Structure formats: C-alpha cells, structure tokens
Amino acid sequence: xxxxxxxxxxxxxxxxxxxxxxxxxxxxxxxxxxxxxxxxxxxxxxxxxxxxxxxxxxxxxxxxxxxxxxxxxxxxxxx
Amino acid sequence: xxxxxxxxxxxxxxxxxxxxxxxxxxxxxxxxxxxxxxxxxxxxxxxxxxxxxxxxxxxxxxxxxxxxxxxxxxxxxxxxxxxxxxxxxxxxxxxxxxxxxxxxxxxxxxxxxxxxxxxxxxxxxxxxxxxxxxxxxxxxxxxxxxxxxxxxxxxxxxxxxxxxxxxxxxxxxxxxxxxxxxxxxxxxxxxxxxxxxxxxxxxx
Numbered sequence: 001x002x003x004x005x006x007x008x009x010x011x012x013x014x015x016x017x018x019x020x021x022x023x024x025x026x027x028x029x030x031x032x033x034x035x036x037x038x039x040x041x042x043x044x045x046x047x048x049x050x051x052x053x054x055x056x057x058x059x060x061x062x063x064x065x066x067x068x069x070x071x072x073x074x075x076x077x078x079x
Numbered sequence: 080x081x082x083x084x085x086x087x088x089x090x091x092x093x094x095x096x097x098x099x100x101x102x103x104x105x106x107x108x109x110x111x112x113x114x115x116x117x118x119x120x121x122x123x124x125x126x127x128x129x130x131x132x133x134x135x136x137x138x139x140x141x142x143x144x145x146x147x148x149x150x151x152x153x154x155x156x157x158x159x160x161x162x163x164x165x166x167x168x169x170x171x172x173x174x175x176x177x178x179x180x181x182x183x184x185x186x187x188x189x190x191x192x193x194x195x196x197x198x199x200x201x202x203x204x205x206x207x208x209x210x211x212x213x214x215x216x217x218x219x220x221x222x223x224x225x226x227x228x229x230x231x232x233x234x235x236x237x238x239x240x241x242x243x244x245x246x247x248x249x250x251x252x253x254x255x256x257x258x259x260x261x262x263x264x265x266x267x268x269x270x271x272x273x274x275x276x277x278x279x280x281x282x283x
Binding site: 006007014015057060 | 146170174177186196
C-alpha cells in the first residue's frame with residue numbers, strides 16, 4: 001500500500017516546519033499495516049494538533065483509504 | 080486567467096450578479112462588458128477572478144488526493160466566507176465521505192490546515208459529489224415533515240442525533256414556525272432535538 005505511505009508523507013510535510021526530515025516507514029502485516037511517521041524535533045505538536053485533533057483526522061483518512069483496499073492501517077507518530 | 084460570466088437586463092444588474100457570485104468587492108473588480116444589453120439581447124459581463132487562491136486550492140486537492148486515485152475533479156464556488164469546494168474522485172467518493180460524513184469532516188479539517196499554512200485565512204467548505212448539499216436538503220425536508228406530524232398529533236417527536244451543525248440547520252428551518260418549539264435534550268454525542276407543539280395540547 002505504497003500510496004498510503006505517500007499520503008501520510010504528503011500530509012505530514014504540508015503541516016510541519018521541517019519537511020525535509022519527515023519520514024514514513026511501512027511495516028507490512030497480514031491484515032494490518034503499521035506506518036511509523038517520524039517528524040523533526042519540535043514538529044510533533046503540528047502533527048498531533050490541539051487535543052489530538054490533527055492526529056485523529058489523519059488516522060480517520062488513512063483508515064478509510066486502507067479499508068477501501070480491505071486492510072487495516074495503524075499510524076504511529078514519533079519524534 | 081479565471082473568470083465568470085453573468086447576464087442581466089442591464090450591465091449593472093449583470094455585474095451585480097457576478098460580483099455577488101464571485102464574492103468580489105466592487106472596488107477591486109476587473110471586468111469586461113461583453114454585451115450592452117440593447118433590444119432583446121441580455122447584458123453580459125465577464126468578471127475576472129483572483130486566480131491565486133483558486134489555483135492554490137485546486138492544486139493542493141489534486142496533488143493530495145491524486146496520490147489515492149487516478150482522477151480528481153474539483154469545482155470551486157466562492158462563498159461569503161471562503162469557498163465551497165465540491166470534489167469528485169474516481170472510486171473513492173464513498174470511502175472519503177465515510178459513515179455520517181465523518182471522513183469528509185476529517186478531510187476538510189486537514190485540507191484547511193494545509194491551505195492555511197500556504198495562505199492564512201484561506202478557508203473552504205469541502206463537499207464530495209454534493210453529499211453535504213444533499214444531506215442538508217434531506218434534513219430540511221425531514222424537519223418540515225416532523226413539524227407537520229407534531230402539529231397533526233399534538234405530540235412531541237425526537238429527531239435522531241445529529242451533528243451540531245446539522246442541529247443548527249434543523250432549528251433554522253423551523254425557526255419561523257410559531258406553532259412548534261424545538262429544544263435539546265441530553266449532552267455531547269447523545270444530544271437529541273425534540274420538536275414539540277408550542278402550546279401544550281391539553282391546555283388549549
């Protein structure tokens with residue numbers, strides 16, 4: 001599901017101050033794919049958002065897109 | 080260059096319409112008169128729009144959702160505050176709307192966040208294949224139907240849980256009807272609107 005990885009990367013890069021250090025790692029599983037999103041120092045808040053609203057929105061979209069492909073996706077956000 | 084064209088009985092009227100539609104102030108308007116509106120001919124004007132914001136919105140949405148699907152169509156209509164943006168994707172419409180429009184809400188939130196980082200104050204209302212417009216129409220009709228029923232039976236009725244925005248729409252739809260009243264019971268996610276007769280039927 002390379003396009004989901006690209007989608008996460010696109011969103012993250014558009015929201016942070018340091019897009020150059022954004023990286024996404026895809027860890028495939030049988031039914032569930034885990035995405036590890038890593039952002040630069042100080043950018044975590046931009047991805048999480050107030051009361052986690054931004055992270056929740058990203059997860060909602062990623063889940064919807066994954067479901068369309070018959071998979072489950074989990075997004076981990078790291079600094 | 081983007082523009083819109085409008086017709087009217089006079090140039091003035093056509094221009095008014097175009098300005099209204101584009102949300103442009105008269106002092107900033109750049110327009111051309113295509114027809115003066117003599118005789119049976121309607122007057123026609125072409126009003127040029129600020130392409131920067133429109134290109135920004137269209138570019139971002141196409142680039143973003145283009146990662147998922149091979150085709151994204153974007154229609155943008157200026158509104159008093161920001162823009163109404165209706166998109167249509169190949170194969171992803173229902174996935175991106177989600178149950179009760181949940182995914183659409185998340186998408187709108189993220190797109191606005193991304194747009195505001197490119198240009199502050201830029202704000203869009205996102206729609207997918209006119210889902211929101213259709214939902215609004217459905218809710219208005221439902222509100223009116225419930226109100227009619229309440230008036231017929233003299234008994235109050237609940238309207239299933241709605242989002243705060245949808246509750247506002249129901250209240251606005253029924254505001255002018257003096258023979259009923261609308262109130263809220265419950266809180267948070269369980270809040271429900273109740274439509275009741277304005278006067279208790281027993282006392283009347």
